[in-house]
Amino acid sequence: MFPARLNNPEKKYQDQHLFFDFHNLSAYVDLREVLLTRKEHALLGLLLDNAGEIVRREILLEKIWGYGRGIRTRTLDVHIRRLRKKLFPYGDTYIETIFGAGYRFQRYREPRGYPNYVPELVAV
Amino acid sequence: MFPARLNNPEKKYQDQHLFFDFHNLSAYVDLREVLLTRKEHALLGLLLDNAGEIVRREILLEKIWGYGRGIRTRTLDVHIRRLRKKLFPYGDTYIETIFGAGYRFQRYREPRGYPNYVPELVAV
DNA sequence: TACAGTTTTTACAATCTTTTTACAAACAAA
DNA sequence: TTTGTTTGTAAAAAGATTGTAAAAACTGTA
Numbered sequence: 001m002f003p004a005r006l007n008n009p010e011k012k013y014q015d016q017h018l019f020f021d022f023h024n025l026s027a028y029v030d031l032r033e034v035l036l037t038r039k040e041h042a043l044l045g046l047l048l049d050n051a052g053e054i055v056r057r058e059i060l061l062e063k064i065w066g067y068g069r070g071i072r073t074r075t076l077d078v079h080i081r082r083l084r085k086k087l088f089p090y091g092d093t094y095i096e097t098i099f100g101a102g103y104r105f106q107r108y109r110e111p112r113g114y115p116n117y118v119p120e121l122v123a124v
Numbered sequence: 125m126f127p128a129r130l131n132n133p134e135k136k137y138q139d140q141h142l143f144f145d146f147h148n149l150s151a152y153v154d155l156r157e158v159l160l161t162r163k164e165h166a167l168l169g170l171l172l173d174n175a176g177e178i179v180r181r182e183i184l185l186e187k188i189w190g191y192g193r194g195i196r197t198r199t200l201d202v203h204i205r206r207l208r209k210k211l212f213p214y215g216d217t218y219i220e221t222i223f224g225a226g227y228r229f230q231r232y233r234e235p236r237g238y239p240n241y242v243p244e245l246v247a248v
Numbered sequence: 249t250a251c252a253g254t255t256t257t258t259a260c261a262a263t264c265t266t267t268t269t270a271c272a273a274a275c276a277a278a
Numbered sequence: 279t280t281t282g283t284t285t286g287t288a289a290a291a292a293g294a295t296t297g298t299a300a301a302a303a304c305t306g307t308a
Binding site: 025026037 | 177178222223224225
């Protein structure tokens with residue numbers, strides 16, 4: 001009836017290690033809170049909206065920065081780098097580089113040999 | 125039956141160091157009484173109503189000042205500053221700045237290693 | 249009006265975010 | 279392996295937002 005984006009203040013992404021709120025700058029990696037800047041939040045949000053799919057550089061630059069083709073900048077790469085850092089230690093597995101195309105967010109997939117691993121809750 | 129706010133003259137906030145009465149301009153920080161002005165009281169009350177959550181600047185400016193978007197003012201910042209002062213020495217830990225978004229009130233949490241310590245649950 | 253307290257504005261400092269720069273590293277094609 | 283292209287990275291520069299002191303404007307009351 002409405003596009004989910006416009007009518008869903010509860011929109012969230014969640015998997016094994018990451019929690020992302022599309023309407024708040026705060027996210028969680030495991031149980032650690034991570035505050036994102038606005039650009040970081042927009043970028044991760046767009047990748048998450050297309051989780052599993054390649055999002056081309058041009059698309060990212062256009063939708064988040066309003067840049068048209070032919071603009072030469074490294075700002076996207078720098079933001080990707082900061083995001084990966086904040087998603088430590090999962091940054092590189094979550095955000096894949098597709099050389100010559102763009103980036104792709106991949107939902108967390110359990111490494112082999114650790115089937116069904118779930119973090120234990122332990123007092124510290 | 126009624127929204128709590130409208131039918132609850134007893135509504136209060138309390139934690140380790142702060143006592144706040146939603147219907148009275150006087151509050152307590154530890155054993156010291158603190159008199160709040162009406163704007164200060166409204167501002168702290170709104171933050172407390174959303175304790176733990178980010179409240180955006182626009183929301184604060186709209187609900188307390190009736191300002192719409194695009195109004196350029198520093199009055200919110202000045203009020204935050206006075207509140208933090210009155211909440212000394214907890215002002216900065218209670219009232220967090222979320223850069224680019226707004227403010228967030230955080231309930232007091234006992235530092236680790238102190239008496240009265242209650243185990244936190246942490247993933248391992 | 250004068251006063252005392254409250255609130256807003258002003259002007260600038262401090263801090264945080266974003267973009268650019270300059271170069272290194274990784275990749276693809278031949 | 280060489281060459282040209284793309285992406286990664288640290289650091290600096292530029293831009294935007296928030297913090298702050300002080301002054302001005304406002305509010306209610308006597």
